[in-house]
Amino acid sequence: MYAPKFFEIKDWPETERFIRETGLATLVSRGSEFPMATHIPLELEEGENSRAILSGHVARANHHWKLFETQPNVLAIFQSPVHHYISSSLYNHPNVPTWITRTS
Numbered sequence: 554m555y556a557p558k559f560f561e562i563k564d565w566p567e568t569e570r571f572i573r574e575t576g577l578a579t580l581v582s583r584g585s586e587f588p589m590a591t592h593i594p595l596e597l598e599e600g601e602n603s604r605a606i607l608s609g610h611v612a613r614a615n616h617h618w619k620l621f622e623t624q625p626n627v628l629a630i631f632q633s634p635v636h637h638y639i640s641s642s643l644y645n646h647p648n649v650p651t652w653i654t655r656t657s
Contacts, residue, residue: 554628569605572597572631578607581628582620591617595629 562568578595581588593609600606607629611618621627 554630569597572607575631575633577631578609579630579632580609580611580617581630582617583624583626584620589617589620591615595631 572595576594576596578593579590580593580595581590583589591611593611595607595609598606598608
């Protein structure tokens with residue numbers, strides 16, 4: 554996923570805190586025809602060799618779980634619970650993001 558250097562967070566404890574506080578993620582997998590996404594609560598756990606592991610539960614009725622066998626690499630997107638829209642007219646150029654999230 555593209556993240557401009559200005560917004561890149563390299564501080565693992567900060568990332569870990571954010572994941573634990575947010576909890577809800579959008580899990581994205583590569584489906585056979587289209588990407589598949591599911592909103593799912595995830596918990597951050599410590600696995601073998603202190604490796605970080607995200608764990609959660611997908612209902613059997615949700616076919617997303619079947620993709621894990623053939624497509625084990627997924628993207629988990631954690632978003633801030635606080636969202637804001639900013640009109641691009643507030644900036645002096647048109648190529649700016651207009652949707653932001655804030656954690657504090």
